[in-house]
Amino acid sequence: MSPSTELLIQAQGLNTYYGASHILRDLSFTVARGETIGLMGRNGMGKSTLLKSIMGLVKPRSGQVNITGRAMTGRSPYEVSRLGIAYVPEGRGIFGNLSVRENLQMAARAGTRGQRDWTYERVLETFPRLTERLHHGGQQLSGGEQQMLTIGRALMTNPDVLILDEATEGLAPLIAREIWRICGLIRESGISSVIVDKNWKHVTQISNRNVILVKGQVAFEGGSEQLRTNPALLDQYLGV
């Protein structure tokens, strides 16, 4: 990393437990400005727990989470999001009784540097499907459309980092492809992202750094080429 690298997220030495189960084991993880990070690993390895520990949804027993240099360990998800971190969790969190338009507009705000790059209009340009369903209630949307709405809502907050946990899970291939296209647009717009996804091929097409977790520890960290050209790594850590 160059001296000018701006660390947006810096998690250091995290140990996170659920009851007596020790999930994250002295885990460190960073996100610099401009990075697109693929976070991978088999089921149950701790990917979502890492994201929740960063967001303040789960409190690590030890270790630190710094967001843009501020100590945020164990602070509320609301406070973390105010520092420019947008989080799209597994499953979908939209307001079913509000329309697509309302869901998007209520999320609107300027980013941490006052940036308003992602406006309502730009989000709709990015998601043509949502434009066709502006007045539908959230509960009337298909799974893929709900996922797009969740990502659209996150973009409306003009984040510095967008965290996507299994955004393509359970979606038809065409819709999943649409989500990947949008991930590319997000990267081009300069937003850093952390992408958790089972499809390592898609992940490595878009990521510039990849982290693989095994039992709550970093087992691999490296560029996409290194991972793509190394079947032994894929087999060992992802079981593909």
Ligand SMILES: Nc1ncnc2c1ncn2[C@@H]1O[C@H](COP(=O)(O)OP(=O)(O)OP(=O)(O)O)[C@@H](O)[C@H]1O
């Ligand atoms: N709320 C919880 N209470 C107790 N154990 C949990 C809880 N959430 C997750 N776990 C356990 O913690 C471990 C890590 O789970 P986590 O959800 O972080 O994995 P993951 O890498 O995101 O997996 P997946 O790919 O299946 O989403 C798993 O063994 C899981 O069963």
Ligand SMILES: [Mg+2]
């Ligand atoms: Mg998970």
